[in-house]
Amino acid sequence: MTKLSVNINKIATLRNARGGNVPDLLKVAVDIQRFGGQGITIHPRPDERHIRYQDARDLKAIVTTEYNIEGNPQHNFIDLVLECKPDQVTLVPDAIGAITSSAGWDTIKNQEYLTEVIHEFQKNGIRTSIFVDPILEMIEGAKKTGTDRIELYTESFAHQYSLGNERGIDPYVEAAKLANELGLGINAGHDLSLDNIKFFKDNIPGLLEVSIGHALISEALYLGLDNTVNMYLNKLK
Template sequence: MTKLSVNINKIATLRNARGGNVPDLLKVAVDIQRFGGQGITIHPRPDERHIRYQDARDLKAIITTEYNIEGNPQHNFIDLVLECKPDQVTLVPDAIGAITSSAGWDTIKNQEYLTEVIQEFQRNGIRTSIFVDPVLEMIEGAKKTGTDRIELYTEAFAHQYDLGNKNGIDPYVKAAVLANELGLGINAGHDLSLENIQFFKQNIPGLLEVSIGHALISEALYLGLDNVVNMYLNKLK
């Protein structure tokens, strides 16, 4: 079964909109795990507009499943990850001020940089994953960095699926086949939803984990968080 890691950035966004501690980020993380979620993902950004760096520290104590911290490996982010020592760190090349992630790494151009960062995390017992587009050259470049896993950036697939073009999965299948051949673990995330997750999972060989936040939290507004978490789990079997 593909594991479900729930990104709770949107919970932090809602909390920060009014100040105070409602909704309680830590309680939501505990509840998601109690409902069956197999991991918690956060993506702190330098401006702390949703997840704050202190949240990352506080979450460490209450996550009993898998803890995944995503972000651009700038100095402050690296220091935070080394302090928190999550199970996994996902390296994402998001620009400062970006609304959301919009592209994967150029693993060829940034190979030396990524290799250095990955080695530092691995020395500290943290599994590494690189956010990449489904481009074969980028998968091959990822392998050369020494990363444990890749995370396929799925926005293009989700867009094509919404248009009714199921062939949009093809580049992802080819990327996954190559990653399996190279011995890279495969994660995926971005714009995956209850509408497209089952089709994606059924077509991607060796899919280990999906990280879903915006769609899952939005769907939970209508259907309830417990219900939605288990709907995803059923589709990922």
């Protein structure tokens, strides 16, 4: 079964919009795991507009499943990850002012930098994953960095699927096949939803984990958080 890691950035966004501690981010993380979620993902950004660095520290004691911290490996982020020692760190090349992630790494151009950062995390017992587009050369470049896993950036698939174009998954299938041949674990995320997750999962060989936040939290407004988490789990079986 492909594991479901729930990104709780949007819970932090809602909390920060009003101040105070409602909704309680830590309680939501506990509840998601109680409902069956198999991991908690956060993506702190330098301006702390949703997840704060202190949230990352506080969640360390709360997450009993798998703890995944995403972000651009700048100095402050690296220090935070080494302090929290999550189960997994996912490296994402997002710009400081970006609303959300919009592209994977150029693993050829950034190979030396990624290799150095990945080695530091692995030396501290942290599994590494790097965000990549479904481009075969980028998968091959990822392998050369020494990363444990890749996370396929799925925005293009989700967009094409919403237009009725199921062939939009083809580059992802080829990327996954190559990753499997190279011995890279496969994660995926971005714009995956209840509408498209089963089709994606059924067609991607060796898919280990999906990280879903915006769609899941939005769907939970109508369906309830417990129900939504379990709807995803059923589609990922």
